[in-house]
Each structure stands twice: as C-alpha cells, then as structure tokens.
Amino acid sequence: MFRPDYSLRRAPAAAEDARRERRLEQIRGLKLNVVSEADSGWDRARRAWNLAADQRPRHVAFPETADDVVKLVTFAGGDGLRVAPQGTGHGAGALGSVDDAVLMRPTRMRDVAIDAGRRRARVGAGVTWSEVQAAAAEHGLAGLAGTSPEIGVVGYTLGGGLGWLARRYGLACNSVLAIDVVTANGVLLHVDREHEPDLFWALRGGGGSFGIVTALEFALYPVRELYAGALFWPQERAAEILATWQAWTSGVPDSVTSVGRLLNLPALLEIPESLRGRSFVLIEAACLATTDEGIELLRPLRELGPEIDTFTMLAPTSLGALHMDPVEPVPVSIDGWLLADLPTGAIDALVGAAGAGSGSPLLSVELRHLGGALLDAAPEYGALASLDARFATAAIGMVPSADRAAAVERHSAVVRAALAPWEADRNYPNFAERSSSVSDFHSPATCERLGRVKARYDPRDLIRSTHPIPTA
Ligand SMILES: Cc1cc2nc3c(=O)[nH]c(=O)nc-3n(C[C@H](O)[C@H](O)[C@H](O)COP(=O)(O)OP(=O)(O)OC[C@H]3O[C@@H](n4cnc5c(N)ncnc54)[C@H](O)[C@@H]3O)c2cc1C
Known part of the structure; x- marks a missing residue:
C-alpha cells in the first residue's frame, strides 16, 4: 500500500512553484476535474452555498468516483496540501480558511439507490436530501432530512442531523448503517459496526475530520404522509x-x-x-x-x-x-x-x-x-x-x-x-458556526475517544473539516 510522506519540505520559491506546476499537471493527467485560480470557472468552482464564505482554496477538484478521491488525497498529501471535502457549502460559515487545501466537491457523485425491502438507501457524497426523499417516496419511505431540501446528506449526517422526524427516529447520524470513506493515507474503507468500528463510531456525529466520505448507507422509515x-x-x-x-x-x-x-x-x-x-x-x-x-x-x-x-x-x-x-x-x-x-x-x-x-x-x-x-x-x-x-x-x-x-x-x-x-x-x-472547540459538543470521554480516532486515521491532519478534531 502506498503511504505518501505528507511532511512539508522547504524549497526555494521558484523551485517550489515549478514543482507545484508539475504536480498540478499530474493531477490534471489523472482527470480529477481540477479547477485552479487561472482557469475560467474558478469563482463558480470555489463558491459555497453560503455566499458569506469567500473561499480561496489552492484548487477545487470535482471527483466522479471513490477511486478519484483516493488519487486526489494521495496527490494533495504528496504536495503538502490538505483536502477539504464540501458537499454543498451550507456549512461553509463554520469551515474557516481553506487556503492550504484542495476543496473537494463531490457534486458529480450523485448515485441514489433505494433498497425498499430492507428500507435502506445508499447515496453518493454529492447527494442532497431532496434527491433521497424523492427516490424514497416512490416506496412510501423517507429519510431523516432536515428543514432544507438542498442540504448535503453527508455533511448534515456527519454533524448529527436534526430534522422533522427527529423526536420519533432520532438524529440522522444514528440511522447510518455503513460508510465508504477514503482515509488520509489514501485507502478506501467500507466501515460499519463490524469493520473499523471506531472510525464508524467517530463519523456518526463527530464530523468530517476523519476521512473523506464517498458514500453513505442509512435506514429509511415508512412515512407516506x-x-x-x-x-x-x-x-x-x-x-x-x-x-x-x-x-x-x-x-x-x-x-x-x-x-x-x-x-x-x-x-x-x-x-x-x-x-x-x-x-x-x-x-x-x-x-x-x-x-x-x-x-x-x-x-x-x-x-x-x-x-x-x-x-x-x-x-x-x-x-x-x-x-x-x-x-x-x-x-x-x-x-x-x-x-x-x-x-x-x-x-x-x-x-x-x-x-x-x-x-x-x-x-x-x-x-x-x-x-x-x-x-x-x-x-x-x-x-x-x-x-x-x-x-x-x-x-x-x-x-x-x-x-x-x-x-x-x-x-x-x-x-x-x-x-x-x-x-x-x-x-x-x-x-454552530462560531463554536471552535470539540468540547463544546461532546463529553470529555467522547472528545478523548474522537482524538484517538483522529490520531489513528489522520495523524498529520490532512483533512480540513468544520469543527476539526485535534489529535489526542
Ligand atoms: C438553510 C440551512 C438550514 C439548515 N437546516 C438544518 C436542519 O434542519 N438540521 C440540521 O441538523 N442542520 C441544519 N443545517 C446545518 C447543516 O446541516 C450543516 O451546515 C451541514 O454541515 C451541511 O452539510 P452540507 O454537506 O450541505 O454542507 P457542507 O458545507 O458542504 O459540509 C459541511 C461539512 O461537512 C463535512 N463534509 C461534507 N461532505 C463531506 C464528505 N464527503 N466527507 C467528509 N466530510 C464531509 C465537512 O467537514 C464540511 O465542511 C442547516 C443549514 C442551513 C444553511
């Protein structure tokens, strides 16, 4: 398994620029749909749903598959850059600066599959709640969406997920059944209660600090009206x-x-x-x-x-x-x-x-x-x-x-x-757009466990998320 060295090495500015350019060429060669400042469409690519966030990342990438995300993580890490996954940018007000990061926008990862018999959905990282609810409704089912239909399923769920069915079925994160996630060392994992249980636990309500989610599977509930x-x-x-x-x-x-x-x-x-x-x-x-x-x-x-x-x-x-x-x-x-x-x-x-x-x-x-x-x-x-x-x-x-x-x-x-x-x-x-510490949200024991999971799966803090988790 290839494990890139993420440590930043000092180099003269010109040499560093040339190296960056070569890297960028390589990323482009991988067809990851990368947009940079000099490209047309830059302002649109970096724009979050929340227009108050003036995001200026190093590049914006629009991967189409989980394999693209693996390549992106590997190359960004190799170039001393971080990766900031962003579904819609509804949470961009809480994200802060991404100027040392590649903004990863999974807007092309839009698959929605409903297993009506087992009442579950599997969605790609770029799917919004309106897409899930429309597909689920054909089977008399519904997911635990929030008030806005255009919110990204992944960002909303990783941060909890408080919606119109919350008092009956709880937070959306606790209806998650399995997650496909690319970790900071460029490995795609399928995590659930039996596989990488600590990572599965942390992602359900601990936020996006631990990896880049490429697909989410979760329970649906019988609600016709x-x-x-x-x-x-x-x-x-x-x-x-x-x-x-x-x-x-x-x-x-x-x-x-x-x-x-x-x-x-x-x-x-x-x-x-x-x-x-x-x-x-x-x-x-x-x-x-x-x-x-x-x-x-x-x-x-x-x-x-x-x-x-x-x-x-x-x-x-x-x-x-x-x-x-x-x-x-x-x-x-x-x-x-x-x-x-x-x-x-x-x-x-x-x-x-x-x-x-x-x-x-x-x-x-x-x-x-x-x-x-x-x-x-x-x-x-x-x-x-x-x-x-x-x-x-x-x-x-x-x-x-x-x-x-x-x-x-x-x-x-x-x-x-x-x-x-x-x-x-x-x-x-x-x-929370203004809270900055993980202890604002979780008990000391949960903070400690989240820190250990972060240290294990992203020790060099490659992933830039809202409400970041410091390594224990
Ligand atoms: C108008 C409005 C209404 C809202 N209503 C509700 C509501 O009813 N209930 C509720 O609970 N919340 C609500 N929220 C808050 C919302 O759930 C959060 O802002 C959430 O983070 C949005 O998710 P997103 O993916 O759309 O946003 P993004 O800004 O794209 O993502 C937010 C964060 O999630 C993480 N993330 C996103 N995608 C990935 C990925 N693929 N892999 C890893 N991490 C990822 C990243 O850390 C990212 O910074 C609302 C927000 C707004 C602006």
Whole structure:
C-alpha cells in the first residue's frame, strides 16, 4: 500500500512553484476535474452555498468516483496540501480558511439507490436530501432530512442531523448503517459496526475530520404522509403564543416535532403581498398522524386564532418547503445553541431581545423542540448519541454586506446573552458556526475517544473539516 510522506519540505520559491506546476499537471493527467485560480470557472468552482464564505482554496477538484478521491488525497498529501471535502457549502460559515487545501466537491457523485425491502438507501457524497426523499417516496419511505431540501446528506449526517422526524427516529447520524470513506493515507474503507468500528463510531456525529466520505448507507422509515404545516400570528403576540406552545410541547407524543419561531420577512417581491415585510410568530410542526389526529393535536394552538394556517396532509417530499429555507445560494449567518429549559422567563427574555420593537436585524430566531428519541443514547450509536437538551435555538440573518454582517453578529450575541441562563452544557455541531472547540459538543470521554480516532486515521491532519478534531 502506498503511504505518501505528507511532511512539508522547504524549497526555494521558484523551485517550489515549478514543482507545484508539475504536480498540478499530474493531477490534471489523472482527470480529477481540477479547477485552479487561472482557469475560467474558478469563482463558480470555489463558491459555497453560503455566499458569506469567500473561499480561496489552492484548487477545487470535482471527483466522479471513490477511486478519484483516493488519487486526489494521495496527490494533495504528496504536495503538502490538505483536502477539504464540501458537499454543498451550507456549512461553509463554520469551515474557516481553506487556503492550504484542495476543496473537494463531490457534486458529480450523485448515485441514489433505494433498497425498499430492507428500507435502506445508499447515496453518493454529492447527494442532497431532496434527491433521497424523492427516490424514497416512490416506496412510501423517507429519510431523516432536515428543514432544507438542498442540504448535503453527508455533511448534515456527519454533524448529527436534526430534522422533522427527529423526536420519533432520532438524529440522522444514528440511522447510518455503513460508510465508504477514503482515509488520509489514501485507502478506501467500507466501515460499519463490524469493520473499523471506531472510525464508524467517530463519523456518526463527530464530523468530517476523519476521512473523506464517498458514500453513505442509512435506514429509511415508512412515512407516506404527515399532518404538517405552520400557524402564523402577528409578532406582537409572541410571548403569549410561544408560552402556550412551550406548554403544549410537554404533552405531545414523540410523533410530533415542532418549531416555534420569530420571523421577520423582508420586503421582497417574491414574497406574497400579504406577508411581505411583516413580522410573525410561527409554530411549525410535522405530525406522524392522520388528519383527525392532527386536528385534535393542534386544537390548543388553533384556539389562539392564527392569522394563517397551512396545516394539511403532506408527502415527506413536501416537508422541504415547510420551514421556508432559501434554496438558492445566499449570504447567511447562523448561530445556534441548545437550551436546557424554556420557562416563561426565557421566552420573555427571547421576545425582549428579538421580538416586536427590539430592532432585531435577524431574519429568524427559532426554537426547535427536542426530546423523544433524541434523548435515547443506545450503546450502538455514534459519537453524537443523543441531544441532552429540551430545545435547540438558532439565530439566522442575511449578511449581504460587512455592515449587515456586523449588525447580525451583534444581535445574535444579544439574543444568546438573553438566553444564557438557560443554555445547556453542550452545543449542537450542525447549528454552530462560531463554536471552535470539540468540547463544546461532546463529553470529555467522547472528545478523548474522537482524538484517538483522529490520531489513528489522520495523524498529520490532512483533512480540513468544520469543527476539526485535534489529535489526542
Ligand atoms: C438553510 C440551512 C438550514 C439548515 N437546516 C438544518 C436542519 O434542519 N438540521 C440540521 O441538523 N442542520 C441544519 N443545517 C446545518 C447543516 O446541516 C450543516 O451546515 C451541514 O454541515 C451541511 O452539510 P452540507 O454537506 O450541505 O454542507 P457542507 O458545507 O458542504 O459540509 C459541511 C461539512 O461537512 C463535512 N463534509 C461534507 N461532505 C463531506 C464528505 N464527503 N466527507 C467528509 N466530510 C464531509 C465537512 O467537514 C464540511 O465542511 C442547516 C443549514 C442551513 C444553511
């Protein structure tokens, strides 16, 4: 087995440039679809879904097969470069600099295979959730997608995966059955509970620090339809609505996953006139229920007289529109964290910081109800076995300019400070753009084990990931 030496050797600048050029020629010779700064299409190639991330990697590669990824890792490592895998770039805000790396974009690795009999899917590294849900729905099945249909299945799942079925079926990472992964020494492994169990454990919720995933296999669940939608009220009623919702969440079964949110809609022509430029408090929910059961479940919320009510029976393929996440690339900032509790005092603090009259520049501040299956840390689960908190929060703002970015960042900090008394001990990786330490997300024992796995599979830190794991 070829094991390249990744150590950087000093060479005079001109010689180093010439060597790099030769290397690049070699990579091009391997037909890895490499784009570099001098090439046309460079800006498009380096662009992440989150336009706020101005990524300037050394090269961008678009592999088509797992074998291409093996070659890429081998050549990048041999050239003293790192490799930063990126599916869509929804998580680019948390990635940081990639200027010493080849950005690996698996957008051509798009295979989706559904095994309806065994209720499982196998997808390539570039597949998004909308593609999985469409293929699974043909068999009355669904995967554990998040709110946005355009998120990459791999990045989302490695960081946990909190979606509309979370309280019933848990985090997506704990429904993973097998992973194809290229490790830093250029070896393609098929890992599962029996094969390389430590690596399999680390990848499920420990993030993308340990290797480059080329394919993922995971369980699907029998879901043909759900009772789902949103209720809107004017934001002036936020304290009353969120308090009623909070009380409601403590009585609902695990089949109900819901979100309470403050939403400030911009005055854009694409938005219907009745909603344009207005501020609302919303309750969104997906209920694994019939229409009659759903109506009964929602009764206490409907009694508050919502201005808009979109609840109806939906196929899982339609759930992607429920949260109204932007589909096309946008410049966005997300700061998320977990709450141990949400008493009335916390709701009042949130509404004071981000509700009507607060001057908040945020597009949305949301509270996702956790609990249910998210609390069950089964022994066979991965590094993020459970979310030990009652609610997940995220403060989201559009950041088309530096001024706007500063205002959004300042106000996110105001919201976070207002909720600080109720913040949980740990954070949730997928919602965290600002957390930097692995101990923000995991217990000391899990951090230690993740560090050992990193040391074993990527001792020279070739792989550049969000929320990187330091070697133990
Ligand atoms: C609009 C929006 C809505 C969201 N909604 C949810 C939600 O409902 N639930 C939730 O849990 N999260 C949600 N998130 C967060 C999202 O799950 C994370 O940003 C996630 O990392 C996105 O994965 P991606 O592959 O699309 O992004 P990318 O930026 O492409 O990937 C993120 C990271 O994953 C790792 N990675 C990606 N591909 C690979 C690979 N092939 N091999 C190894 N590592 C890899 C890398 O470290 C990479 O930096 C949302 C984010 C946005 C912007």
